[in-house]
Amino acid sequence: MIRSILTRPYLSNFGLLLLRVFTGTLLIHHGYEKLINIxxxxxxFVRPLHLPFxxxxxxxxxxxxxxxxxxLITGLFTRLGALAIAGTITVAIYHAIATAGFNIYLLELLGLYLAAAISVLACGPxxxxxxxxxxxxxxxxxKLLTRLSSNFSKSSTILK
Incomplete structure (x- = not known):
């Protein structure tokens, strides 16, 4: 029992859970606020960057x-979610620097979101x-794994 507690990385996995859940929970309202008045x-934010569409x-x-x-919150397709967040936050950081310079009060929250997304992207869920x-x-x-991998190899052969 003690060996399992001391050698298994349960605390680091619990830390990843906390990072995922808190980051997702604190960030999600930013997306909903954008939808309220798109x-x-x-x-x-988008037009000042002279981006199309x-x-x-x-x-x-x-x-x-x-x-x-x-x-991030659910831990389903976690790396895909972290990648989407990192991409969006990277553009937000670029916007903040382009419009306000290196203003630490604007950049600190964005930097924390980016660091959390990259950490989850690197470590997994x-x-x-x-x-x-x-x-x-x-x-x-x-058997299911074998069937899935054979279907994948057939579809990749068709694409070639």
Missing amino acids: ENFADA PVLLAYIAAFSEIIGSWF GLFSVDELIVRWLETNP
Whole structure:
């Protein structure tokens, strides 16, 4: 029992769970706020960057924050969610620097969100996630895993 507690990385996995849940929970409202007045967000944040299709990009930013946050919270498709969040936050950091310079009060929260997303992207979701449950279920069903891998190899052959 003591060996299991001292040698298993339960605390680091619990730390990843906390990082995922808190980051997703604190970030999700930013996406919902964007959706409330998408035109205003597009005018204030996307158009000053001179990007094409500002309203479409505003929707992409909002949904990447909302869906990415839900992926982080649940631990389902976690790395995909972290990648979506990191991409959106990178553009937000660029916007903050381009419009206000290196203002620490604007950049600190964005930097924390970016660091959290990159950490989850690098470390994965941890043991306490839906992704881990899916992997464990697939490992206990080797026939299904073999069937999935053979279907994948057939589809990649067709694409060539």
